[in-house]
Amino acid sequence: MMQLSQDLIQRYHDLIETLGPEALKTMLQEMHTIRAFEERAEQLYMQGKVHGTMHLSIGQEATAVGAANAMQEGDYLLNHHRGHGHCMAWSGDPNRMMAEFMGKETGYCRGRGGSMHIADIDANNLGANGIVAGGIPIAVGVGLSIKMRRTSQVCLVIFGDGAANEGAFHESLNMASIWALPIVFLCENNQYAMSMPVEKAFNIENISQRAAAYGLPGLTVDGNDVLAVYSAVSEAAARARRGEGATLVEAKTYRYKGHSKSDKQAYRSREEVRDWQDKRDPILRFTNLLQLAGVIDAAEATQMREHALAIIDAAVAFSEASPDPNIADIMDGVYA
Amino acid sequence: MPEVRELTYAEALRECLRQLMEEDERVFLIGEDIGVYGGAFGVTAGLIEQFGAERVIDTPISEAGIAGACIGAALTGMRPIGEIQFMDFVTLSMEQLVLQAAKVRFMFGGKASVPMVLRMPGGSGTGAAAQHSESLENWFVHVPGLKVVMPSTPYDAKGLLRAAVLDNNPVIFVEHKLLYKTKGHVPEEPYIVPLSQSKVVREGEHLTVVATSIMVPRALQAAEELAKEGIELEVIDPRTLKPLDDAPIIESVKKTGRALVVHEAVEMGGFGGEIVARIAASEAFDYLEAPIRRLAGLDIPIPYNRELEYHAVPQVESILREARKLVRGEY
Numbered sequence: 001m002m003q004l005s006q007d008l009i010q011r012y013h014d015l016i017e018t019l020g021p022e023a024l025k026t027m028l029q030e031m032h033t034i035r036a037f038e039e040r041a042e043q044l045y046m047q048g049k050v051h052g053t054m055h056l057s058i059g060q061e062a063t064a065v066g067a068a069n070a071m072q073e074g075d076y077l078l079n080h081h082r083g084h085g086h087c088m089a090w091s092g093d094p095n096r097m098m099a100e101f102m103g104k105e106t107g108y109c110r111g112r113g114g115s116m117h118i119a120d121i122d123a124n125n126l127g128a129n130g131i132v133a134g135g136i137p138i139a140v141g142v143g144l145s146i147k148m149r150r151t152s153q154v155c156l157v158i159f160g161d162g163a164a165n166e167g168a169f170h171e172s173l174n175m176a177s178i179w180a181l182p183i184v185f186l187c188e189n190n191q192y193a194m195s196m197p198v199e200k201a202f203n204i205e206n207i208s209q210r211a212a213a214y215g216l217p218g219l220t221v222d223g224n225d226v227l228a229v230y231s232a233v234s235e236a237a238a239r240a241r242r243g244e245g246a247t248l249v250e251a252k253t254y255r256y257k258g259h260s261k262s263d264k265q266a267y268r269s270r271e272e273v274r275d276w277q278d279k280r281d282p283i284l285r286f287t288n289l290l291q292l293a294g295v296i297d298a299a300e301a302t303q304m305r306e307h308a309l310a311i312i313d314a315a316v317a318f319s320e321a322s323p324d325p326n327i328a329d330i331m332d333g334v335y336a
Numbered sequence: 337m338p339e340v341r342e343l344t345y346a347e348a349l350r351e352c353l354r355q356l357m358e359e360d361e362r363v364f365l366i367g368e369d370i371g372v373y374g375g376a377f378g379v380t381a382g383l384i385e386q387f388g389a390e391r392v393i394d395t396p397i398s399e400a401g402i403a404g405a406c407i408g409a410a411l412t413g414m415r416p417i418g419e420i421q422f423m424d425f426v427t428l429s430m431e432q433l434v435l436q437a438a439k440v441r442f443m444f445g446g447k448a449s450v451p452m453v454l455r456m457p458g459g460s461g462t463g464a465a466a467q468h469s470e471s472l473e474n475w476f477v478h479v480p481g482l483k484v485v486m487p488s489t490p491y492d493a494k495g496l497l498r499a500a501v502l503d504n505n506p507v508i509f510v511e512h513k514l515l516y517k518t519k520g521h522v523p524e525e526p527y528i529v530p531l532s533q534s535k536v537v538r539e540g541e542h543l544t545v546v547a548t549s550i551m552v553p554r555a556l557q558a559a560e561e562l563a564k565e566g567i568e569l570e571v572i573d574p575r576t577l578k579p580l581d582d583a584p585i586i587e588s589v590k591k592t593g594r595a596l597v598v599h600e601a602v603e604m605g606g607f608g609g610e611i612v613a614r615i616a617a618s619e620a621f622d623y624l625e626a627p628i629r630r631l632a633g634l635d636i637p638i639p640y641n642r643e644l645e646y647h648a649v650p651q652v653e654s655i656l657r658e659a660r661k662l663v664r665g666e667y
Contacts, residue, residue: 112444126408131436136404141407
């Protein structure tokens with residue numbers, strides 16, 4: 001383990017230098033805050049305080065944080081139903097996210113969207129999508145718009161392994177390629193499309209291989225290594241910003257929880273989940289790395305977790321004190 | 337007397353597109369074979385020469401992609417006008433239109449808007465058979481968040497398309513293949529026909545006929561015939577199906593006491609049912625002197641054979657027949 005970590009420090013030496021301690025700490029803190037948000041979300045659900053469903057990304061924090069931090073101010077985000085982490089890492093306000101989760105008027109979407117549809121339009125977060133692959137064709141339009149408006153923005157679209165088997169994925173990668181659109185297609189491969197394992201749903205080793213069919217670069221990274229995701233997405237975004245078009249990045253990660261609240265997880269073993277938790281947990285790994293690199297010490301690591309819990313306590317308090325939407329406003333927002 | 341300027345329905349649409357693109361660089365066209373080919377029905381002919389391939393974008397055969405491209409561009413400050421080559425093919429775009437375009441604004445708390453128009457030709461009569469002749473407008477009418485427009489004249493085609501593009505919502509703009517070559521008065525200067533304004537296109541006292549798209553000229557032709565028999569039809573074209581302006585329809589039925597709804601789409605689950613329900617539920621109910629009737633497409637796919645195709649949807653003769661029955665009390 002120690003040897004492995006030393007190798008990592010070697011590998012990431014330049015990146016650790018470039019990012020600097022503050023950025024690295026922020027990334028780890030974000031990962032903690034996402035996890036604390038989702039643990040609390042699950043708890044609130046168990047307590048019967050939440051009306052809808054939720055899709056937890058616990059275990060996938062490195063992908064969200066690595067990708068979001070690789071993007072710049074003004075860039076666009078489209079993401080998927082398991083999207084709390086992406087939104088949070090994309091400068092999401094935990095109070096407004098929690099309020100949305102609890103269906104409150106103060107939530108990002110005034111309680112109309114819920115867990116699965118959080119958007120922050122003012123921050124160019126164009127929203128989480130409840131339809132598998134639903135955001136991918138929209139990313140093509142965003143890319144087209146960027147190109148026509150001649151700005152240097154880039155669109156990051158995050159979708160799961162399941163989405164790569166929808167037709168919309170294929171139409172969109174092709175269109176992005178022929179028009180050299182500034183898009184980073186990030187496939188967050190968490191090993192299961194609900195219950196369908198990637199080994200059964202694909203006859204290829206890496207989903208990123210599909211990029212070749214559309215003349216796009218494709219690469220697969222360890223989605224539980226926040227710096228690996230950061231590097232790959234940074235590079236893809238830089239390429240897009242240079243006018244060289246889209247990239248397909250596959251981040252291999254793992255969800256610890258079930259697909260949604262009703263999942264009994266009959267399709268996988270407890271040992272498999274435990275193995276990922278014990279050996280590849282993204283927060284533990286990044287914590288170890290930063291401690292070995294001398295960026296944080298053990299006390300700071302603990303503080304980060306405590307700080308995250310405090311942020312989420314405050315978010316819950318904010319949400320519980322927030323009003324429900326007014327029934328008289330039910331027709332609001334159908335038409336502009 | 338100055339000569340009245342006439343254009344075909346297709347030319348009127350093209351003039352509108354050209355004017356919008358000249359005025360606003362955010363407006364662009366995207367669809368299959370709309371560039372040098374000019375669109376399957378020629379609506380966009382010549383526009384790529386004027387505006388270039390960056391604003392008249394030929395796409396691969398990717399209808400979900402076209403719809404998504406419009407949505408994404410609209411969400412980020414552009415005013416896209418997409419073309420679906422045949423309305424039938426919009427079935428391949430449905431997820432994007434129904435679950436994305438129609439819903440993002442509401443779902444995100446009223447903070448996003450999707451100012452896009454998707455044009456598509458519907459309807460039968462060209463021998464194109466079952467997969468190129470659909471009239472699916474009511475699928476969209478059933479979706480909150482979408483607007484549905486269906487012009488029947490060159491004048492309305494130009495004015496409604498302009499209104500649709502200037503609107504900040506996703507608009508499904510349904511053209512009719514048989515109308516493309518019909519001619520009518522169209523002023524050169526840009527003008528708007530407001531959305532959600534039904535129009536009384538012919539006044540009459542005996543029977544209200546609510547007709548859409550190609551059924552408007554057919555109803556008017558029937559009205560001319562019936563006038564010779566002393567039967568005066570009042571013909572109303574809703575023009576925008578959603579959101580529907582039903583006031584002129586209800587007012588008209590209060591006057592005539594009779595109503596016939598005519599559309600090409602199949603009767604079962606069609607737009608006519610909505611009109612009938614609105615009349616029946618309104619104050620016009622007390623004025624009814626006859627049952628409210630619908631005349632619509634048979635509940636079958638559009639057949640290929642010319643005679644079968646003709647008899648699959650309402651024609652002038654069937655409107656005449658139904659109108660006479662209603663006015664004479666022979667139902």
